[in-house]
Amino acid sequence: MDKVDALYKKxxxxxxxxxxxxxxxxDYLDILESVKGTPSEKxxxxxxxxxxxxxxxxxxxKAIDAQLDLCEDADVAIRKQAIKDLPSFCKESKxxxxxxxDVLAQLLLTEDHTELLVHPALAGHPGQAGRPGNAGRSLSPRYYPGKGEGS
Structure with missing residues (x-):
């Protein structure tokens, strides 16, 4: 059984x-360790x-550290997946x-325009959910080409 199949089994x-x-x-610890594996495993x-x-x-x-390691991965697809999964950690543990x-603020400084596409998905993070005027609002307009400050 390959490692991806093993992850699905876990x-x-x-x-x-x-x-x-x-x-x-x-099984969960094995999943945490798989952040050191292949791109599919990550x-x-x-x-x-x-x-x-x-x-x-x-x-x-340990879980958050593993997830944050994925947010800094060399592969942009892995970083995007890891960033998309971050809000669920906030929902479970305020x-x-x-x-x-803090990590998201650092990640917002990216120059990779494909990564900028995941930032709007984070706008509805738990800290902002349900607050008037925050629906669909981006974290900071200056990081989006053609919108807001700095464009």
Whole structure:
């Protein structure tokens, strides 16, 4: 079985465990370790880490660090996937919002225009959700070519 298939198997184990998901910590740790794997493994890891984050609160720091490593990956597709998955961490654990916000602020400085496309997806992050006037608002208009300041 290749490593991608193994990751899917671990996902299936965790997803079907229901209330007993915490008994499968080894599977989640294996998913966390897969951030060091191939590009396919990294993209899956990003999604799976976020999906089961709330089930392993004692591994929260390790999970967030793994996700943030993916946000700094050399492959733009992996970075975009990892950034898209960040808001789910904020929804589950508000105490990590400042740390994740700091990382997002650094990531907003990117010069890669394809990466700029994921930034609007972050506009509805939990810290802004439900506040009047924030629906569909970008984090900062100066980072979008042709819009706002600095264009």
């Amino acid at each position: 996902y299936d184990i965790l997803a079907s465990a229901g209330d007993k998901v915490s008994e499968h910590e080894k 993209r899956l890891a990003s999604q799976f880490i976020a999906r089961f984050f709330k089930s392993f609160p004692h591994l929260a720091e 105490e990590y919002v400042p740390k994740i916000a």
